[in-house]
Amino acid sequence: MSFSGYDIGPFYDEMFASPAEPRDGTRLMVEKIESLPSGELKRRQRTAEQALFDSGITFNVYGSGEGTEKIWPFDIIPRIVDAQEWYWIEKGLKQRIRALNLFIDDVYHDQKIVKDGVIPGDLILTAEGYLKPCDGLNPPGHIWAHVTGTDLVRDEKGQIYVLEDNLRCPSGVSYVIANRRLLKRTFPEVFTASRVKPVDIYPAKLLDMLYSIAPAGMRTPVVALLTPGIYNSAYFEHSFLAHEMGIELVEGRDLVIQDGFVCMKTTRGLQRVDVIYRRINDDFLDPKAFRKDSLLGVPGILEVFRKGRVAMANAPGTGVADDKVIYAYVPKMIKYYLGEEAIIPNVPTYLCWEDSARKHVLDNLDSLVVKAANESGGYGMLIGPVSTASERDVFAEKIKSKPRNFIAQPALGLSRSPVIIGDGFEGRHVDLRPFILYGEDIWVLPGGLTRVALRKGSLVVNSSQGGGSKDTWVVDGPEEDSDTERDATLMTQSQTQDGSGEYAEQSC
Amino acid sequence: MLSRVAETLYWLSRYLERAENISRFIEVSWHMTLDQPGQEECREWGALVSTTGDNSRFFERYNATTKKNVISFLMFDTEYPNSIISCLRAARENARTVREIISSDLWEQINAFYHIIEGAGKNQGHVYENPYDLCQQIKLRGMMLGGIGNDTMSHGEGWHFCRLGRFMERADKTSRVLDVKYFTILPSLNYVGTAYDDVQWAALLRATDALDAYRQEYGRINPSNVAEFLVFSREFPRSVLHCLGVAQRSLHAISGTPMGAFRNRAEQILGQLSAELAYTNIKSVFDKGLHEFNDQLQIEINRINDAISRYFFGYDPEEFKEAG
Numbered sequence: 139m140s141f142s143g144y145d146i147g148p149f150y151d152e153m154f155a156s157p158a159e160p161r162d163g164t165r166l167m168v169e170k171i172e173s174l175p176s177g178e179l180k181r182r183q184r185t186a187e188q189a190l191f192d193s194g195i196t197f198n199v200y201g202s203g204e205g206t207e208k209i210w211p212f213d214i215i216p217r218i219v220d221a222q223e224w225y226w227i228e229k230g231l232k233q234r235i236r237a238l239n240l241f242i243d244d245v246y247h248d249q250k251i252v253k254d255g256v257i258p259g260d261l262i263l264t265a266e267g268y269l270k271p272c273d274g275l276n277p278p279g280h281i282w283a284h285v286t287g288t289d290l291v292r293d294e295k296g297q298i299y300v301l302e303d304n305l306r307c308p309s310g311v312s313y314v315i316a317n318r319r320l321l322k323r324t325f326p327e328v329f330t331a332s333r334v335k336p337v338d339i340y341p342a343k344l345l346d347m348l349y350s351i352a353p354a355g356m357r358t359p360v361v362a363l364l365t366p367g368i369y370n371s372a373y374f375e376h377s378f379l380a381h382e383m384g385i386e387l388v389e390g391r392d393l394v395i396q397d398g399f400v401c402m403k404t405t406r407g408l409q410r411v412d413v414i415y416r417r418i419n420d421d422f423l424d425p426k427a428f429r430k431d432s433l434l435g436v437p438g439i440l441e442v443f444r445k446g447r448v449a450m451a452n453a454p455g456t457g458v459a460d461d462k463v464i465y466a467y468v469p470k471m472i473k474y475y476l477g478e479e480a481i482i483p484n485v486p487t488y489l490c491w492e493d494s495a496r497k498h499v500l501d502n503l504d505s506l507v508v509k510a511a512n513e514s515g516g517y518g519m520l521i522g523p524v525s526t527a528s529e530r531d532v533f534a535e536k537i538k539s540k541p542r543n544f545i546a547q548p549a550l551g552l553s554r555s556p557v558i559i560g561d562g563f564e565g566r567h568v569d570l571r572p573f574i575l576y577g578e579d580i581w582v583l584p585g586g587l588t589r590v591a592l593r594k595g596s597l598v599v600n601s602s603q604g605g606g607s608k609d610t611w612v613v614d615g616p617e618e619d620s621d622t623e624r625d626a627t628l629m630t631q632s633q634t635q636d637g638s639g640e641y642a643e644q645s646c
Numbered sequence: 647m648l649s650r651v652a653e654t655l656y657w658l659s660r661y662l663e664r665a666e667n668i669s670r671f672i673e674v675s676w677h678m679t680l681d682q683p684g685q686e687e688c689r690e691w692g693a694l695v696s697t698t699g700d701n702s703r704f705f706e707r708y709n710a711t712t713k714k715n716v717i718s719f720l721m722f723d724t725e726y727p728n729s730i731i732s733c734l735r736a737a738r739e740n741a742r743t744v745r746e747i748i749s750s751d752l753w754e755q756i757n758a759f760y761h762i763i764e765g766a767g768k769n770q771g772h773v774y775e776n777p778y779d780l781c782q783q784i785k786l787r788g789m790m791l792g793g794i795g796n797d798t799m800s801h802g803e804g805w806h807f808c809r810l811g812r813f814m815e816r817a818d819k820t821s822r823v824l825d826v827k828y829f830t831i832l833p834s835l836n837y838v839g840t841a842y843d844d845v846q847w848a849a850l851l852r853a854t855d856a857l858d859a860y861r862q863e864y865g866r867i868n869p870s871n872v873a874e875f876l877v878f879s880r881e882f883p884r885s886v887l888h889c890l891g892v893a894q895r896s897l898h899a900i901s902g903t904p905m906g907a908f909r910n911r912a913e914q915i916l917g918q919l920s921a922e923l924a925y926t927n928i929k930s931v932f933d934k935g936l937h938e939f940n941d942q943l944q945i946e947i948n949r950i951n952d953a954i955s956r957y958f959f960g961y962d963p964e965e966f967k968e969a970g
Contacts, residue, residue: 191761193754368743381746392648403649405803405900405958 139179140172141556144563150296150553151565152217163332163613164218170328171215182324183214183558189320211606212317213557214324217568217588221335224612227290227298227572228582230481233472235286235574238303238459240475242282245458246272256474257467261491264542265464266512267306267457269420271427275444277453278351279578284451285344285415286574287311287587290482292553299485299550301569303465305456307417310587310607311340311573312375315382317609333614335584340573341382347577348383348413351449359412362386362402364393366418366434376417386411390418395438400448413449414439420454428454462511462545463489490537490544499546500537503530506546508537521597523549552597555608557590567591569599570610585610647803651747653959654740655804656811658748659795661737662756663812665730666788667819668720671697673781674826674853679713681845691716697825700728714774721780722767730784731767734760749798752791759787806896810954813896817889818947820876821940823853847872854884873936874928886943890920893950900958912953919946 146154153164160168171179190209219227244251245262252259262268287308289301318337322329345361352359365376367389380387392402393411401408416423422432427440442448458464466487469480488495488506499506503522510518520533537544554565572586588608589599599605675694692711695704703726708715723729727736738760745753766773766780773780792812799805827850844867851857851872859882864871879885883892894916898905901913908914931939 192758193750368739373742377742377745381750386648386651387744387746388648389650392650405647405649405652 139174139176139558139562141168141563144556145565147554147565148294149551149565149567150292150294152292152553152555152568153215154556161218161220163220163611166332167216167218167325167328170325179214179558180561186212186214186320186324189323190316193316210313211592212320213590213592213606213608214321215556215558215563216321216325216609216611217555217570218611218613219570219585221612221614224584227482228584230300231288231572231574231582232580233476233478233481234288234300234303234468235283235576235580237472237475238286238305238468239281239283239576241471242305242456242459243280244475246275246455251471251474254474256470257464261461261463261467261542262458265458265461267420267455267460269428269455269458271440272453272455275453275455276446277443278353278446278449281351281576282453283456283459284347284351284453284576286576287571288574290570290572291485291550294551294553296553298482300468300482301485302462303460303468304571305460306452307372307419308571308573309372309375309417310571310589311583312378313607314573314583314585314587314610315340316378317607321609332611335612335614337583337585340583341379343575343581343583344379344415345383345385347575347581348385348415348449348451350577351451352412353446353449356412360386360410361413361415362388362411364388364390364414364416364418364436366390366422370417372417379415385415390434390436393436393439395436395442398442398445398447400436400439400442411448413451415451420457423454462487462509463491463542466545485547485550488546490541490546495546496537496541499544500534503534505549507549508533508544508546511543511545521549549597552591555588555590557592557606557608564594566594567597567599568608584612647807649959651744651804652807653955654744655747655807656954656959658737658740658744658756659808659811660815661733661740662788662791663815664728664819665733665737666785667816667823668698668728668730668733669781669784669788670819670853671823671826672717672720672777673785674823674849675716676713676777676781677849677852678846681849688712693826695719697822698728700726717774717777718770721763721773721777722770731763734763747804749794751798752794755787755791755794759791762787803900806899807958810893810896810900813889813893814947814951814954816884817886817893818944820854820884820886820889821943821947823850824873824876825937825940826850826853843869851875856882856884870928870932873931877931878923878926878928887920887923890916890923894920897954910953910957912950912957915946915953916950919943919950 141154141158144154144157146157153160153168155161187209190212241251245268249259249262251257252262283305285308287304287310289304290298291301292298314337348361349359352361361383362385363376363380363383365373365387367373370376377387386402388402388411394401394403394408396408400411400414402411418434421429423435424437424440425432425435426437428435439448439450440454443450443454459468466484466489469484472478472480488499490496490499499508503520504525506522508520508522513519520529522530525533533544552567552569555568556563557566568588568590570586570588573583575581575583588610589605590608591597591599591604592606593604596604671694675690679690688711691713694716695701695711698720704711704716704719707723707725708719719726719729721730724731724735726732734756738756741748741753741756762783795805795808799808827846847867847869848857851860851867854876856875859879860867860872860875863875863879875882875885877886880888880891882888894913895905897913897916901909903909903913906917908917
């Protein structure tokens, strides 16, 4: 298949700088694809899909009853990020996550940032993710968000922005690793020739981080991943990560609080748990502290956490900074806590609680994207340019009745990347979710999850709304080949029945 | 190990073993009907339903025990919890919740196994004509999964729970295979001792993959020897006594209790049952009645299962206190 008819349109294309001119780092891939015999690329796509199906890498869709299990669509053409650009992204993300953690710690202690007049206190107290019971908590090292999955987007001009921070329980990293394993089988030739930064080390890095936050004095801490269970849409990932790290995958019903410690029920009685990587949302974590009707959590766990007898990643309460109104203040936080300018900018955001901004938003609903401050997953949105007049009326009413709960942003023409459609390539909009771990230091997984809106023209990349994924390669420039030393260890041959083989001969 | 995980592994392997054995049941019945003089299809297949103990469930939805109805019930009926497809679905759901414990190969093959049966269910006509191919495939897949489990999992607690489940299930099912013969001959005792009788006993051995091993030990087919082999052989891996012995060793490996002693109810009942079998012979089985013997055996196996559940799976401080 050839890219000759590929139309990059009026968007920034991640693979081509202009028609027939591949960007730095993508040339090898483009050449490889074009050199494949006819039909071979589609055959490889089918093989990859079959492998996904066989390995059961599926997700569940809420509310569609039986047969809810689906393969997440996967496109085998990788999205390639140049190393120079990547270093800039990495630096920006580290800066941002450092400031956000200082902010969350401040929110639950002195709220200096409010006293100094940088953020109105009301906005913090009315953020849905702000949890009063977390006041005064002191997580190990004052780090609250240990695992973050920041969403980045790029506009027509090529500028990268932060769209969302996702500081609670971000998911998707398992797909990054699974996609990579799949692509190594799909394009082994290109891997050999390119210098693609590995992603397989993520689970080991995650485990290091979890060990680093264990209560002091542990020999080898017992670490468990807490999942809501098999019906959660990210269950595959919970199971995958627990498996890769070799830790227990527990549900709320496996845990009890005994003598002031968190314990799991085992075949030999109760065993203490020291660190919990929890993938249950704050609300459901502890029915004694948060939602009373939760059956998924562990009653009393927050109290054990407060006393420092169990560590949790992420700490409860981080959602306060996921509120889209609070998001708008992140550049100011960076300035306030670090004294630096934000490296990666925010998408320009209108806060509807401000009178002048609200007026602007209401006057320009047909060109803006309106979002509820506390929704995620592509829900609760109005995409102005493709909305109907009655949809806009509904949102106008919502905004007027609860201005605090809405923000608006310009409709970005997200960058595109080629995907296989029929017998050719078409551009589809993509975003990028890098994953950041914050333990003793900050580490960013090279690349991240590229989500792609597979519906033609769609800007919504979420898996629940017709999105798929691609492997993301961070490609270094060419460097001298260091792989010349061959393993020179002498091998002893295996014995066979007739007594041949080196070892057998020697012993005769 | 988490109690929930132990329970899941135990049932995962029970369901896999069950699916494999049901395909063995179908295969043996099919062979018997092919050799059957006259048209007594419904009786043969009815006998098979009886051995499952789920007669009433069958007649809730089917009016006659035709080949098609029985195969459909035992293989593809998603409403029937012990059908092959239901067992595989349950096995797969269990496997999914412990994916991080079992090996990737094991999970992928369980997943593939389920999809094969699900696919066959969409084109059942061929299976009714000739169930042999699919039964063979199920049997081989079942054995392959056993092999993958043995060769890819550490032989620690989780593996022992798998093995415990697998061999408890197998002991139960071997005793039920013997029952197929009982239900088949019951209405027509005049077959007993004829060449046709031999054919049926041979089919039974074939269903348990025991024909070759049996011949090496006994040579001629003889009902008493066949029953003796399938119940009392210490070496043959599907005989009841052998299965209970393996289950016992795993149970003790899990708890750390020395063999010959007990510290919980499951160890006690399983030990008693194994000892009783070890000191019985086939003559007293026939004196009691083969079916009555099998029935009693199945009841004991269920009691052991309940004791395992209470002690290891339903974390209950009282059970642990009792155990001391």
